[in-house]
Amino acid sequence: MIVVRLTLREAANRKVLLVGAVISVAFLLLFWLGFAVGFNEAATEPDPLESAAAATLMTVLGLYAVQFLASFMAVLLASGAVAPEIESGRLHAVLARPLSRTSWLAQRSGTFAGLAAMYIVVMSLAILGIASGIAGYGAISPGRAVALLALEVAVLVALGTALSVRLSAIAAGVVVIALYGAAWIGGIMEIAGAVLDKDGLERIGVAVSLVIPSDALWRGASYYLQSPVYAAATSVEDGIPFAGSAAPSGLFVAWALAYAAGWWMLADRWFRRRDL
Amino acid sequence: MTSAEEAAGDVRGDGGPLPISATGLRKAYRNRTVLDDVDLHVGPGQVVGLLGPNGAGKTTIVKSLLGMVHLDGGTATVLGRPAGDPAARRAVGYLPEQFQYPAWLDGRQVLEVHARLIGLPAALRPGALADALRLVGLAGRGGDRVGGYSKGMQQRLGLATAVLGRPALVILDEPTSALDPIGRREVRDLIRSLRDRGTAVLLNSHLLGEVEQVCDHVVILDRGRVVSSGALADVAVGAEVRVTLERLDNAAHAILEGFGRVAAVDGDTALVVLDDVAAVPALASALVSQGHGLQALVPLQRSLEDVFVDLVGASAEGEGR
Numbered sequence: 001m002i003v004v005r006l007t008l009r010e011a012a013n014r015k016v017l018l019v020g021a022v023i024s025v026a027f028l029l030l031f032w033l034g035f036a037v038g039f040n041e042a043a044t045e046p047d048p049l050e051s052a053a054a055a056t057l058m059t060v061l062g063l064y065a066v067q068f069l070a071s072f073m074a075v076l077l078a079s080g081a082v083a084p085e086i087e088s089g090r091l092h093a094v095l096a097r098p099l100s101r102t103s104w105l106a107q108r109s110g111t112f113a114g115l116a117a118m119y120i121v122v123m124s125l126a127i128l129g130i131a132s133g134i135a136g137y138g139a140i141s142p143g144r145a146v147a148l149l150a151l152e153v154a155v156l157v158a159l160g161t162a163l164s165v166r167l168s169a170i171a172a173g174v175v176v177i178a179l180y181g182a183a184w185i186g187g188i189m190e191i192a193g194a195v196l197d198k199d200g201l202e203r204i205g206v207a208v209s210l211v212i213p214s215d216a217l218w219r220g221a222s223y224y225l226q227s228p229v230y231a232a233a234t235s236v237e238d239g240i241p242f243a244g245s246a247a248p249s250g251l252f253v254a255w256a257l258a259y260a261a262g263w264w265m266l267a268d269r270w271f272r273r274r275d276l
Numbered sequence: 277m278t279s280a281e282e283a284a285g286d287v288r289g290d291g292g293p294l295p296i297s298a299t300g301l302r303k304a305y306r307n308r309t310v311l312d313d314v315d316l317h318v319g320p321g322q323v324v325g326l327l328g329p330n331g332a333g334k335t336t337i338v339k340s341l342l343g344m345v346h347l348d349g350g351t352a353t354v355l356g357r358p359a360g361d362p363a364a365r366r367a368v369g370y371l372p373e374q375f376q377y378p379a380w381l382d383g384r385q386v387l388e389v390h391a392r393l394i395g396l397p398a399a400l401r402p403g404a405l406a407d408a409l410r411l412v413g414l415a416g417r418g419g420d421r422v423g424g425y426s427k428g429m430q431q432r433l434g435l436a437t438a439v440l441g442r443p444a445l446v447i448l449d450e451p452t453s454a455l456d457p458i459g460r461r462e463v464r465d466l467i468r469s470l471r472d473r474g475t476a477v478l479l480n481s482h483l484l485g486e487v488e489q490v491c492d493h494v495v496i497l498d499r500g501r502v503v504s505s506g507a508l509a510d511v512a513v514g515a516e517v518r519v520t521l522e523r524l525d526n527a528a529h530a531i532l533e534g535f536g537r538v539a540a541v542d543g544d545t546a547l548v549v550l551d552d553v554a555a556v557p558a559l560a561s562a563l564v565s566q567g568h569g570l571q572a573l574v575p576l577q578r579s580l581e582d583v584f585v586d587l588v589g590a591s592a593e594g595e596g597r
Binding site: 002006009010012013089092093094095097098100273275 | 344390
């Protein structure tokens with residue numbers, strides 16, 4: 001666990017934690033203000049579905065922003081996991097100790113994934129807490145949503161770590177962010193394909209979500225974040241933009257788990273074979 | 277087998293494992309050979325200098341011993357375990373050539389991390405940390421952040437991590453590259469004190485004077501090959517002998533010419549460059565048996581620099597470099 005502590009200290013001293021906390025507090029204040037104002041206006045509507053829709057929309061989009069921040073945090077941390085340590089020579093002193101490369105990599109990438117997942121948990125609780133406090137909001141399944149979001153950052157950390165064994169921090173970061181963007185476009189294509197009833201478009205979107213499952217995991221999480229009343233009353237055509245309208249299949253979740261594990265094992269294999 | 281290898285053997289006298297035993301090491305990057313059939317043995321308490329010009333393969337050898345570079349061939353053991361096995365590194369201290377320590381920690385925290393990595397019991401850590409800091413001259417600076425250290429202080433901190441917990445083997449890769457002359461002298465003293473407490477040291481350096489002053493044995497590398505190895509005194513013995521006779525006449529001169537080249541003559545003394553370093557006894561008996569009064573026959577010691585330039589320079593010329 002020494003490398004975990006060392007990595008946490010590094011994150012703390014690189015101001016990642018401080019900057020993340022400051023921005024998050026600012027974001028939560030803004031969300032609280034926006035939610036309070038928005039919900040008060042919606043609450044005057046006679047149709048109870050209107051206020052449920054307003055609360056769901058604001059909660060889901062708030063967590064969409066959280067997901068976005070957590071993903072970037074995961075990518076930025078993981079894409080510099082290995083290469084800069086080798087280039088600077090910091091790694092050599094540590095690996096000259098009785099510590100296997102696999103253990104070092106597991107502790108380091110595990111710490112990054114843990115930090116990003118912790119951020120997800122704290123922010124999700126805060127957002128859902130604000131929504132619940134103001135509007136009495138209850139999501140379909142906050143636990144499943146948070147688990148899927150944590151899996152999303154794990155996927156990004158595993159991918160970023162693997163690339164950081166082979167590429168510089170900047171190159172690895174650019175590749176992962178580009179893939180993350182591709183997943184986002186793929187998600188929009190899938191939704192657009194469903195709305196417009198174009199199978200080809202939908203199939204491309206599904207294929208992209210298999211190549212990089214980050215956005216599909218978000219869409220799965222976003223379904224569980226909706227209020228049950230709202231989810232029952234809407235379909236994909238009139239759903240929230242960028243959000244999913246159905247629970248993810250067990251097969252897809254299994255694929256995403258295998259995806260993260262696969263990239264991590266590849267990272268380990270590449271790292272063990274590499275000359276330092 | 278060189279005397280270094282003989283001295284080393286496969287196990288030490290008390291039956292414990294050799295600090296370093298490496299045979300036939302090979303490594304190539306694409307089609308460039310970096311190590312070609314390198315043998316290296318370091319016995320307990322020995323200080324062995326690994327010499328060679330830049331790019332000779334010194335750092336590659338060190339990294340292969342520590343499992344950081346994968347070999348294409350050969351076998352290497354460190355303290356009796358295969359190089360690359362993390363357990364082999366349990367009692368090894370290492371100062372990398374390219375060293376950097378986390379800028380956000382202070383010196384003592386860096387040592388604390390390393391003390392935990394080598395599994396030093398908590399009760400022994402404060403003493404071991406203070407000991408290491410004192411040995412490298414950082415006693416008053418352990419609480420300062422590494423980010424504020426000069427390059428030389430960072431190198432001292434690296435030395436402190438290398439000697440932390442009294443390892444059986446210390447590997448130093450260019451340990452004085454960032455130090456001033458006083459710092460260099462302190463490192464030489466540190467290496468001597470390591471030897472005195474029975475620690476084996478592998479010293480990678482291209483500073484010949486440094487190696488000459490602290491090493492018992494040297495291995496000279498050039499472009500991945502060992503061009504000379506042995507006890508420092510043996511390696512530094514040259515092919516030059518000074519011969520003083522009662523009378524240096526033509527007959528005596530002819531005998532000397534039979535063993536090599538007469539480089540200079542001063543009265544009855546000649547400086548002879550032998551074709552074969554081992555021919556000194558034969559030369560003596562030839563002179564005596566022919567009735568030349570042999571006053572003195574002195575093999576001349578050369579500096580390590582002369583040896584190095586001869587060995588490395590000659591092969592460089594041969595390659596038209």
